[in-house]
Amino acid sequence: MNLTLHIWRQKDRNDTGKMTIYKLEDVSPDMSFLEMLDVLNEKLEVEGEEPVAFDHDCREGICGTCSLMINGKAHGPRASTTTCQLHMREFKDGDEIFIEPWRAEAFPIVRDLVVDRSAFDKVIQAGGYISVNTGNAQDANCIPISKEQADIAMDAAACIGCGACVAQCKNSSAMLFVAAKVSQFANLPQGQAERYARAKNMVAVMDDQHFGSCTNQYECEAACPKDISADFIAQLNRDFMKAGLTK
Amino acid sequence: MKLDSKIPSGPIEKKWDQHKFDMKLVNPANKRKFKVIIVGSGLAGASAAATMAELGYDVHCFTFHDSPRRAHSIAAQGGINAAKNYQNDGDSIYRLFYDTVKGGDFRSREANVYRLAQVSVNIIDQCVAQGVPFARDYGGYLANRSFGGAQVSRTFYARGQTGQQLLLGAYSALSRQIGAGKVKMYNRTEMLDLVLVDGHARGIITRNLKTGKVESHAGDAVVLATGGYSNVFFLSTNAMGCNVTAAYRAYKKGAGFANPCYTQIHPTCIPVSGDHQSKLTLMSESLRNDGRIWVPKQQGDKRKPSEIPDAERDYYLERKYPSFGNLAPRDIASRSAKEACDEGRGVGETGLGVYLDFRDSIKRLGKDVIEQRYGNLFEMYERITDENPYQVPMRIFPAPHYTMGGLWVDYNLMSTIPGLHVLGEANFSDHGANRLGASALMQGLADGYFVIPYTIGHYFASHKIEKITEDHPAFKEAEAEVNQKINKLLNVKGSRTTDSFHKELGRVMWDNCGMARNKKGLEEALKKIPSIREEFWNNVKVLGENENYNVALEKAGRVADFLEFGEMMCLDALRREESCGGHFRTEHQTEEGEAKRNDKDFSHATVWEFQGVGKEPVEHREQLEFENVALAVRSYK
Numbered sequence: 001m002n003l004t005l006h007i008w009r010q011k012d013r014n015d016t017g018k019m020t021i022y023k024l025e026d027v028s029p030d031m032s033f034l035e036m037l038d039v040l041n042e043k044l045e046v047e048g049e050e051p052v053a054f055d056h057d058c059r060e061g062i063c064g065t066c067s068l069m070i071n072g073k074a075h076g077p078r079a080s081t082t083t084c085q086l087h088m089r090e091f092k093d094g095d096e097i098f099i100e101p102w103r104a105e106a107f108p109i110v111r112d113l114v115v116d117r118s119a120f121d122k123v124i125q126a127g128g129y130i131s132v133n134t135g136n137a138q139d140a141n142c143i144p145i146s147k148e149q150a151d152i153a154m155d156a157a158a159c160i161g162c163g164a165c166v167a168q169c170k171n172s173s174a175m176l177f178v179a180a181k182v183s184q185f186a187n188l189p190q191g192q193a194e195r196y197a198r199a200k201n202m203v204a205v206m207d208d209q210h211f212g213s214c215t216n217q218y219e220c221e222a223a224c225p226k227d228i229s230a231d232f233i234a235q236l237n238r239d240f241m242k243a244g245l246t247k
Numbered sequence: 248m249k250l251d252s253k254i255p256s257g258p259i260e261k262k263w264d265q266h267k268f269d270m271k272l273v274n275p276a277n278k279r280k281f282k283v284i285i286v287g288s289g290l291a292g293a294s295a296a297a298t299m300a301e302l303g304y305d306v307h308c309f310t311f312h313d314s315p316r317r318a319h320s321i322a323a324q325g326g327i328n329a330a331k332n333y334q335n336d337g338d339s340i341y342r343l344f345y346d347t348v349k350g351g352d353f354r355s356r357e358a359n360v361y362r363l364a365q366v367s368v369n370i371i372d373q374c375v376a377q378g379v380p381f382a383r384d385y386g387g388y389l390a391n392r393s394f395g396g397a398q399v400s401r402t403f404y405a406r407g408q409t410g411q412q413l414l415l416g417a418y419s420a421l422s423r424q425i426g427a428g429k430v431k432m433y434n435r436t437e438m439l440d441l442v443l444v445d446g447h448a449r450g451i452i453t454r455n456l457k458t459g460k461v462e463s464h465a466g467d468a469v470v471l472a473t474g475g476y477s478n479v480f481f482l483s484t485n486a487m488g489c490n491v492t493a494a495y496r497a498y499k500k501g502a503g504f505a506n507p508c509y510t511q512i513h514p515t516c517i518p519v520s521g522d523h524q525s526k527l528t529l530m531s532e533s534l535r536n537d538g539r540i541w542v543p544k545q546q547g548d549k550r551k552p553s554e555i556p557d558a559e560r561d562y563y564l565e566r567k568y569p570s571f572g573n574l575a576p577r578d579i580a581s582r583s584a585k586e587a588c589d590e591g592r593g594v595g596e597t598g599l600g601v602y603l604d605f606r607d608s609i610k611r612l613g614k615d616v617i618e619q620r621y622g623n624l625f626e627m628y629e630r631i632t633d634e635n636p637y638q639v640p641m642r643i644f645p646a647p648h649y650t651m652g653g654l655w656v657d658y659n660l661m662s663t664i665p666g667l668h669v670l671g672e673a674n675f676s677d678h679g680a681n682r683l684g685a686s687a688l689m690q691g692l693a694d695g696y697f698v699i700p701y702t703i704g705h706y707f708a709s710h711k712i713e714k715i716t717e718d719h720p721a722f723k724e725a726e727a728e729v730n731q732k733i734n735k736l737l738n739v740k741g742s743r744t745t746d747s748f749h750k751e752l753g754r755v756m757w758d759n760c761g762m763a764r765n766k767k768g769l770e771e772a773l774k775k776i777p778s779i780r781e782e783f784w785n786n787v788k789v790l791g792e793n794e795n796y797n798v799a800l801e802k803a804g805r806v807a808d809f810l811e812f813g814e815m816m817c818l819d820a821l822r823r824e825e826s827c828g829g830h831f832r833t834e835h836q837t838e839e840g841e842a843k844r845n846d847k848d849f850s851h852a853t854v855w856e857f858q859g860v861g862k863e864p865v866e867h868r869e870q871l872e873f874e875n876v877a878l879a880v881r882s883y884k
């Protein structure tokens with residue numbers, strides 16, 4: 001199929017950037033979206049134009065590196081699917097496709113479609129862990145955890161930290177990301193000792209990092225490629241309130 | 248180059264304990280005076296960085312990823328082994344040790360493998376304490392599954408995302424130390440050289456991928472945990488960024504490189520769909536529990552699979568290995584698939600594929616059971632191929648997946664360069680010529696949490712390490728070299744893209760140094776690779792400048808190293824005149840087509856010493872002694 005691509009090009013953080021149009025012919029429906037961009041880049045390079053920079057690594061939907069806004073949707077049209085797992089058969093001959101980076105104050109643009117998501121790391125550094133040094137652990141089976149509880153923790157832990165939730169949210173809120181980490185530990189016995197301090201500290205840094213506030217639109221949940229439930233946000237809110245009360 | 252494996256004396260069960268007691272210690276108050284440079288933030292690097300910072304060392308950790316959480320370890324699916332014997336099925340440290348030595352086709356170092364099996368139990372404890380949500384049974388206790396090459400159930404898992412959960416555990420421990428100011432983390436920073444002062448590893452040269460700035464970092468020891476080199480084949484199951492640069496540049500500075508030809512080709516990956524293919528996707532080994540592998544008996548049979556009656560199908564693994572059947576080990580399953588395709592019986596448009604069929608198990612167990620077991624994998628398969636594996640058999644084909652070779656290390660995980668330590672997939676030690684499923688995660692975390700934190704202290708306490716800074720001439724010299732190489736790449740201004748060279752190299756490697764190798768093919772590859780490399784340096788086109796985020800430049804540097812490294816791989820494969828594990832030389836096979844080891848001449852690790860680009864490296868050998876496991880023919884019939 002033949003496509004018209006509108007791609008955001010921006011040389012560096014200080015450049016103003018603009019949409020640039022590229023025509024691409026003979027795209028196979030079996031290509032992944034990123035392979036389609038590989039083909040474009042190969043062509044651009046041969047023609048002497050610098051390739052479009054985009055983030056990607058595992059191409060298996062698990063590392064959370066890929067991050068494209070495709071036709072206004074984080075990770076594109078297919079639900080529960082990262083950009084790297086999206087295939088061109090979702091598109092048809094003659095389509096115009098608009099490709100942009102994640103846009104959020106907390107995620108400054110590095111180049112073209114690549115953004116800096118280290119704000120997420122900072123939030124985790126503020127409390128997204130259980131404080132246990134190597135060597136402190138008792139036998140793993142000393143802490144029985146019901147299957148249901150373990151499954152809930154796993155549902156929350158499945159977050160890949162891609163930032164689609166922030167990109168899709170009109171407030172650029174990181175609540176779903178923070179809630180997923182807080183809920184993973186809040187649902188495990190090992191996580192209880194630091195439970196409320198964790199919620200409080202992570203939220204404080206989230207605010208510091210210029211993420212917006214949550215107004216319960218749940219765009220995040222819809223955009224999440226790993227189907228992280230917005231119910232976890234309610235859990236975060238409860239733990240955060242409790243942290244305030246117990247202070 | 249002297250290869251002293253430093254294996255402690257005494258009975259194998261006591262070696263590690265005794266060694267821990269014998270090693271010198273660094274006083275707690277003095278630890279902060281030692282600066283450790285760690286390159287890599289995967290399972291091995293992140294666990295090492297977190298643990299050493301907890302102990303009080305001044306840790307500086309580097310990754311080319313935008314966050315330590317994105318290291319390739321994140322992609323591991325199936326699970327992690329540990330000799331917990333929670334299933335009461337007869338597992339033990341000794342059995343895990345035995346299985347690993349046998350699975351590696353008797354080409355690993357016994358003492359290291361035994362220690363690995365010993366600390367495996369601590370890994371699970373540590374990860375659970377960190378909040379890793381391993382699968383549980385209804386009583387609330389940890390669940391296990393079985394993996395190839397073992398007759399006990401010892402694999403711990405977190406759905407199909409074990410690597411992700413383990414890495415997030417290590418990342419959280421690392422993040423805690425970064426937050427506490429104990430680890431300085433450098434994201435999007437690529438190590439481009441190792442710096443030696445008076446023969447010791449004293450620092451690295453890096454390039455900041457966002458600004459292009461080339462910088463020096465001096466320290467008291469360097470730890471590489473930079474992963475494997477499967478991407479030398481261009482197409483592999485590894486993440487796109489995986490590369491050999493850090494290990495290879497250390498090799499060029501004098502670190503011995505062991506067994507580069509030991510590569511693992513995983514039997515169940517989604518086949519190539521066209522020239523645009525950028526990487527290959529693994530389908531978990533667990534599928535072989537219920538799927539049956541077959542090809543048509545007839546060559547060139549183009550009928551739909553449903554139209555081919557049972558009598559005209561060849562379930563070749565069941566036929567050739569009746570006792571292991573579809574669960575034959577990876578190397579054997581991969582080679583059999585290749586044979587079937589070479590005979591013209593492969594399926595799919597390209598003829599490079601075999602069927603993995605769930606028809607019979609769906610009939611026997613019902614679709615629901617199959618969905619519960621493999622639902623997410625079936626979905627992933629459908630997303631990629633647009634075919635529904637509940638209705639038509641999956642098509643699979645082998646793909647490069649893991650590399651057992653790596654920088655040579657002694658029992659303390661130190662390379663032949665004093666002060667340079669190597670962890671995880673980047674070293675060569677524990678898996679011999681073939682790795683068992685679910686053992687790489689175990690090894691990465693064993694190295695990082697439970698080995699290096701002890702052995703590095705011994706290194707510091709037993710050497711007098713002069714303080715140096717980045718002003719030392721050795722750093723200036725190395726920086727100049729790195730800058731020169733970058734400029735050279737940018738100034739070739741030729742007409743071919745980096746990817747086109749990478750693909751060309753990959754094809755040569757796959758055809759001649761892949762699943763089956765022979766003298767003729769390897770000699771041919773040894774002629775072709777230097778000429779591809781020469782063309783690369785005369786005709787590659789790398790656009791843009793250094794002082795910016797420049798993906799093309801990053802990639803070109805990595806491919807340049809693969810173009811040298813591939814040659815060493817082929818040479819190693821040529822010199823190893825035997826078949827063992829993942830290294831199959833067609834000249835060395837039994838009448839039934841099985842791998843034929845030559846223990847008399849090849850019971851050693853081959854360690855290569857760099858002599859110059861295009862010059863043949865010098866070969867050294869570490870003789871492997873088997874005192875606890877008797878050398879035997881690996882049989883899975």
Ligand SMILES: Cc1cc2nc3c(=O)[nH]c(=O)nc-3n(C[C@H](O)[C@H](O)[C@H](O)COP(=O)(O)OP(=O)(O)OC[C@H]3O[C@@H](n4cnc5c(N)ncnc54)[C@H](O)[C@@H]3O)c2cc1C
Nearest residue numbers: 287288289290291320323325326438474671672685687688
């Ligand atoms: C698809 C897939 C599935 C797998 N499943 C399993 C499984 O179920 N069980 C199992 O046991 N094993 C599995 N493996 C193997 C296992 O995942 C890896 O061997 C292991 O995770 C490697 O860990 P590592 O820490 O050594 O390296 P990696 O996780 O690869 O980390 C390398 C790190 O080094 C950094 N780095 C590299 N070079 C440089 C440089 N020059 N400068 C700066 N930083 C650098 C990277 O940024 C990264 O942080 C699987 C592998 C694949 C490909």
Ligand code: FES
Nearest residue numbers: 057059064066084
């Ligand atoms: S590239 Fe890893 S999730 Fe898409």
